Amino acid sequence: MAIEAWLMEENNEDQRLPHHKNPKEFVSMEQLAELGVLYWHLNPKDYENDMELQKIRETRGYNYMDLLDLCPEKVENYEVKLKNFYTEHIHGDEEIRYCLEGSGYFDVRDKEDRWIRIWIKEGDLIILPAGIYHRFTLDTSNYVKLMRLFVGEPVWTAYNRPQEDHPARKDYTKSFAMKIEAH
């Protein structure tokens, strides 16, 4: 099963709405892979014993794991957190999120600086590369439970745009330049 992603129509409507263009313009997994965004679909029902998840964690060194249940009762400063998640930012490391329940949107910038909206549902695991501009919002279902993975002690620091001098940003954009040269 593939994930759904599309070019976003930017307007002032509620961020939790899909924001499709008219007509819709879908984005393929290959296009996402070119941006360094990786994706797996796993079985979220038995994540504690899932060998496929185990293999990804071992291969990529994700020894840290926690769960984030995004609802007002379980999250301190819920509104502030949601607002920060939807503020365009980068990280110094990969952002790895595995959707166990519910759904939501990860928006990432493509090479032309357009927003691509990625719809994450139960069983979707995505990895955003270090240095990619992105943001997150709940969708109209208004609930998501995510597993967060990390290599070593987690660092969740978000650097809001602009960050063109951040080492992770420089490395990320350099990886594009090299691909263009290699063609």
Ligand SMILES: CSCCC(=O)C(=O)O
């Ligand atoms: C709710 S996880 C996604 C939000 C985000 O981009 C982050 O945590 O850095």
Ligand SMILES: [Fe+2]
């Ligand atoms: Fe982030």
